[in-house]
Amino acid sequence: MGNLNKEIRDGDHPDITEERLKSTFDTHKMAAQIYNSQRAADRRNEITSAVLKIPELQDIKPLPFLSREEKVEEAARKIGILSEHLYDLVNVNDGAELYHLNNVVIGGEGNPLALHGVMFIPVLQAQATDEQKKKWLYRAMKREIIGTYAQTEMGHGSNLRKLETTATYDKATEEFVLNSPTTTSMKWWPGNLGKSTNYAVVVATLIINEKDYGPHSFMVQLRDENTHKPLPNIEVGDIGPKMAYNATDNGFLKLNHLRIPRTNMLMKHVKVEKDGTYIKPPHAKMSYSAMVHVRAHMNNTMAYFLASSLTIAVRYSSIRRQGHINPKEPEVKVLEYQTQQHRLFPHIARAYAFSFAGAETVRLYEKVKKDMESGETELMADLHALTSGLKSVVTYLTMQGIEQARQSCGGHGYSMASYISEIYGIAIGGCTYEGENMVMLLQLARYLMKAAKAVKEGKKVEGLVGYLSAPDNRHSLIDRTPEKSYDTYLKTFEHIARQQIFRAFDKLEKMLTSGLPHSEAWNKCSVELTRASRLHTRLFIAQAFARRVHDVVDFHIKEALDDLLHLHLNYELLDVASYALEDGHLCGEQMNFIRSELYRSLGKIRPNAVSYVDAWELSDMELRSVLGRRDGHVYENLYKWAQNSSLNRTDVLPVFEKYLKPLMMSARKNSKL
Ligand SMILES: CCCCCCCC/C=C\CCCCCCCCCCCCC/C=C/C(=O)SCCNC(=O)CCNC(=O)[C@H](O)C(C)(C)COP(=O)(O)OP(=O)(O)OC[C@H]1O[C@@H](n2cnc3c(N)ncnc32)[C@H](O)[C@@H]1OP(=O)(O)O
Numbered sequence: 001m002g003n004l005n006k007e008i009r010d011g012d013h014p015d016i017t018e019e020r021l022k023s024t025f026d027t028h029k030m031a032a033q034i035y036n037s038q039r040a041a042d043r044r045n046e047i048t049s050a051v052l053k054i055p056e057l058q059d060i061k062p063l064p065f066l067s068r069e070e071k072v073e074e075a076a077r078k079i080g081i082l083s084e085h086l087y088d089l090v091n092v093n094d095g096a097e098l099y100h101l102n103n104v105v106i107g108g109e110g111n112p113l114a115l116h117g118v119m120f121i122p123v124l125q126a127q128a129t130d131e132q133k134k135k136w137l138y139r140a141m142k143r144e145i146i147g148t149y150a151q152t153e154m155g156h157g158s159n160l161r162k163l164e165t166t167a168t169y170d171k172a173t174e175e176f177v178l179n180s181p182t183t184t185s186m187k188w189w190p191g192n193l194g195k196s197t198n199y200a201v202v203v204a205t206l207i208i209n210e211k212d213y214g215p216h217s218f219m220v221q222l223r224d225e226n227t228h229k230p231l232p233n234i235e236v237g238d239i240g241p242k243m244a245y246n247a248t249d250n251g252f253l254k255l256n257h258l259r260i261p262r263t264n265m266l267m268k269h270v271k272v273e274k275d276g277t278y279i280k281p282p283h284a285k286m287s288y289s290a291m292v293h294v295r296a297h298m299n300n301t302m303a304y305f306l307a308s309s310l311t312i313a314v315r316y317s318s319i320r321r322q323g324h325i326n327p328k329e330p331e332v333k334v335l336e337y338q339t340q341q342h343r344l345f346p347h348i349a350r351a352y353a354f355s356f357a358g359a360e361t362v363r364l365y366e367k368v369k370k371d372m373e374s375g376e377t378e379l380m381a382d383l384h385a386l387t388s389g390l391k392s393v394v395t396y397l398t399m400q401g402i403e404q405a406r407q408s409c410g411g412h413g414y415s416m417a418s419y420i421s422e423i424y425g426i427a428i429g430g431c432t433y434e435g436e437n438m439v440m441l442l443q444l445a446r447y448l449m450k451a452a453k454a455v456k457e458g459k460k461v462e463g464l465v466g467y468l469s470a471p472d473n474r475h476s477l478i479d480r481t482p483e484k485s486y487d488t489y490l491k492t493f494e495h496i497a498r499q500q501i502f503r504a505f506d507k508l509e510k511m512l513t514s515g516l517p518h519s520e521a522w523n524k525c526s527v528e529l530t531r532a533s534r535l536h537t538r539l540f541i542a543q544a545f546a547r548r549v550h551d552v553v554d555f556h557i558k559e560a561l562d563d564l565l566h567l568h569l570n571y572e573l574l575d576v577a578s579y580a581l582e583d584g585h586l587c588g589e590q591m592n593f594i595r596s597e598l599y600r601s602l603g604k605i606r607p608n609a610v611s612y613v614d615a616w617e618l619s620d621m622e623l624r625s626v627l628g629r630r631d632g633h634v635y636e637n638l639y640k641w642a643q644n645s646s647l648n649r650t651d652v653l654p655v656f657e658k659y660l661k662p663l664m665m666s667a668r669k670n671s672k673l
């Protein structure tokens with residue numbers, strides 16, 4: 001039958017092998033749950049193996065030792081080589097395969113084609129007419145041109161209605177004049193805009209006959225296709241180093257009365273006729289499709305970042321021995337400490353939960369995308385509400401989990417050898433990009449308030465907010481139901497979300513009734529509103545996790561996922577329990593029950609801890625972490641890793657003669673005086 005944990009190899013550190021031998025489930029079958037099919041899990045491993053056979057695709061040295069220029073060059077070099085091998089390595093129509101290839105070969109720090117793949121192509125697919133697709137999309141797909149999505153400006157990112165870049169229609173010449181009138185109107189942040197791309201979809205405020213029609217998308221050629229020099233009336237460059245993600249050239253762009261043909265406006269859903277007549281799209285926010293595309297996929301990206309950090313932390317915790325639990329026995333693996341388990345295991349459960357919630361979100365996204373092609377827009381509001389809440393909650397919880405993973409590695413976690421700080425830096429960008437988290441929570445809150453209003457008016461609401469109309473128990477029955485029946489847990493989460501949604505609603509109504517203008521009342525309720533959005537979203541995540549466990553057929557996988565779900569529900573409930581204690585839905589005794597279930601869960605997860613993270617099947621090449629090595633041989637490799645430091649090229653640095661020696665000499669002289 002072979003080992004259930006597929007990572008076991010001869011010569012591995014015995015402490016990590018000991019962990020893997022305890023696995024109660026087949027890690028490759030678990031990978032099929034994480035990546036949504038056995039075929040997808042197989043393909044990931046096949047792609048990794050194929051990449052390992054191509055020497056030019058390996059990192060020239062560990063990425064933390066490269067300068068920013070070297071990182072940019074290295075990513076571009078690899079993209080060039082990948083281009084030659086692409087069709088042998090992946091199915092280019094499969095986004096998951098491309099994403100995996102990117103993670104293995106290049107990693108999360110970015111590459112010249114990142115925004116090209118993540119936003120430029122999707123925006124053309126969704127918003128370009130057939131004619132425009134012929135002109136740009138097919139060239140983009142063949143990588144004859146490289147593009148990005150340039151929306152955010154120095155002065156405005158969140159409030160799209162106030163973008164200062166204008167696209168003014170000139171009927172006489174049938175052109176749009178694109179202009180950045182102020183410093184703050186410069187595009188600022190778009191990925192790969194600085195140096196890599198030669199085209200961009202620029203989002204600008206459309207003006208026809210002096211009337212403002214709001215943000216619209218325009219295709220702009222930025223650079224000459226041969227020389228790559230910026231075209232006339234265009235200033236473009238890199239915005240400088242960031243917290244992380246420094247292989248990417250996030251850029252600025254200033255357009256000086258640049259003229260583009262009328263047909264460069266993306267016109268699948270919205271039109272400007274030759275005479276300047278404006279034809280509205282079927283839904284006002286159809287032009288926001290590229291943002292929704294990324295938000296819908298962010299759960300999986302965040303799950304991946306979180307799982308990467310946890311793989312590093314859990315593997316390391318299984319070989320790191322320090323301190324004693326029983327003084328008569330040898331030092332223990334730090335994974336034995338309950339505090340270490342409590343620090344890491346709930347985040348493992350979250351990574352799984354985000355991945356399952358992500359799969360459901362992508363399914364809904366695909367449906368809405370298909371509907372939109374035929375002008376059907378009914379589900380757009382649901383998708384926008386769901387993705388707004390999830391991107392905010394998932395990025396925030398991912399940030400917490402990665403930082404816990406870092407701290408759980410002690411001092412070595414702080415070294416770039418762990419690579420966790422880079423993963424953290426990349427992941428936390430997600431709290432900001434694609435809509436600042438608070439802003440997006442408030443978007444979801446609008447949807448929730450509408451639903452609450454409908455319920456108050458006696459109407460029945462359905463779908464994602466259906467629970468607002470469903471019967472509610474005054475008291476939770478959480479400690480009075482059979483084991484592995486999670487309905488009472490989910491009912492308690494529903495109760496908490498419902499209470500908070502109506503609390504925010506009542507507060508808002510009261511203020512409105514007192515005569516406060518809507519926007520002021522909204523602002524004064526916004527903390528309560530964001531709380532409602534978070535609780536609603538956390539309920540959705542818990543439900544998605546429970547739905548997945550319910551659907552699993554394989555007994556051992558179901559058992560293992562059930563253990564994680566149990567931990568998840570108890571941990572998350574404790575985290576938000578104050579809401580249920582306030583109105584007596586939960587009592588002190590039930591809190592003790594939840595706590596003891598949580599501690600019991602930690603013990604149950606412990607033997608499988610390494611297998612839960614191994615099941616993500618993240619290769620050493622993609623983890624880029626000395627601490628997270630599959631074989632567990634950390635210490636000798638930490639020493640080897642440090643040899644890459646350029647400071648170690650000589651025994652004595654020039655700074656010694658220049659500064660340190662004079663400093664010490666003069667100190668010595670003075671002390672003799
Ligand atoms: C050689 C080949 C090699 C191949 C291999 C390599 C290939 C590489 C490929 C892939 C690699 C992948 C690597 C991935 C690595 C991942 C790591 C890093 C990735 C980094 C990527 C970062 C990219 C970031 C991009 C951006 O940030 S783009 C800019 C995003 N900006 C925003 O999100 C702005 C936020 N603001 C808004 O969205 C809006 O302003 C708003 C807040 C929604 C308000 O909009 P406004 O128009 O003002 O709305 P209102 O008029 O107030 O109306 C509100 C109303 O509208 C409804 N609404 C709003 N939006 C929508 C919507 N989208 N859909 C439906 N409805 C919407 C809203 O509900 C309200 O409705 P009601 O009035 O009914 O309540």
Ligand SMILES: Cc1cc2nc3c(=O)[nH]c(=O)nc-3n(C[C@H](O)[C@H](O)[C@H](O)COP(=O)(O)OP(=O)(O)OC[C@H]3O[C@@H](n4cnc5c(N)ncnc54)[C@H](O)[C@@H]3O)c2cc1C
Nearest residue numbers: 150151152156157158189190191429432433434435436438
């Ligand atoms: C790594 C990275 C990559 C990016 N890539 C791209 C890209 O490729 N293309 C692109 O166009 N852009 C990109 N961006 C820009 C990004 O989309 C914006 O920075 C983001 O949408 C936030 O907007 P802002 O910077 O204007 O924040 P601000 O809105 O200025 O946020 C500042 C504070 O104000 C608060 N705030 C703002 N409005 C409200 C409100 N209505 N109610 C309550 N609070 C509010 C926020 O919550 C926040 O606390 C990227 C950003 C990053 C960090």
